[in-house]
Amino acid sequence: MERKSQNRTRIVGIRLTDAEFNTLEQRWRESTNRKISDYLRSVLLSKPIIKSFRNKSIDESMIMLIQLRNELNAIGVNLNQAVKKLHTFPPHADLKAWMLNQQLQNKILSNKLVEIKTLIQKMGEAWLL
Structure with missing residues (x-):
């Protein structure tokens, strides 16, 4: 055949x-x-x-979510690098600078999570219309 x-x-x-x-x-x-x-x-x-x-408002939200995902990924990479560096510190090293950096990273992450929650809320409201 x-x-x-x-x-x-x-x-x-x-x-x-x-x-x-x-x-x-x-x-x-x-x-x-x-x-x-x-x-x-x-x-x-x-x-x-x-x-x-196509709902243009959802398209715009998706673009913002993609940007936020990329930023969160970068923050996760930075956090992972910081934790790896923590494990290389000698037992008596000054950890104050590392802890300040971690606090800053946590604040950035918290702000990004608030942005994501807001966008998800807006997308949910758009779908309900």
């Missing part, structure tokens, strides 16, 4: 005006297709097109 190749080898080229292309691009962005070629293939072959509704 021989299988036919599913590779797309045929190319169809068309020319569009700027207005036509802008309309096409807008409709593609409203769909769930990740690539414009997939969207065009669906349109040309009369396949169903799934449109998605």
Whole structure:
């Protein structure tokens, strides 16, 4: 039993005006297709097109959450490095500077957690609308 190749080898080229292309691009962005070629293939072959509704306020919240996640990750790395350094201190070393640094890191972490809680609250309220 021989299988036919599913590779797309045929190319169809068309020319569009700027207005036509802008309309096409807008409709593609409203769909769930990740690539414009997939969207065009669906349109040309009369396949169903799934449109998605995007809540811009949630998109903005997600961008902020991603930034917060990255900051929390950096804080976690710093905390891990500080604890490793603590284990290398001689028994009689002055730990005052290390403890001050840890207090500062804890304050930063606490502030970031408050920001995350606020964003999660806002996202929850947006979903309930």
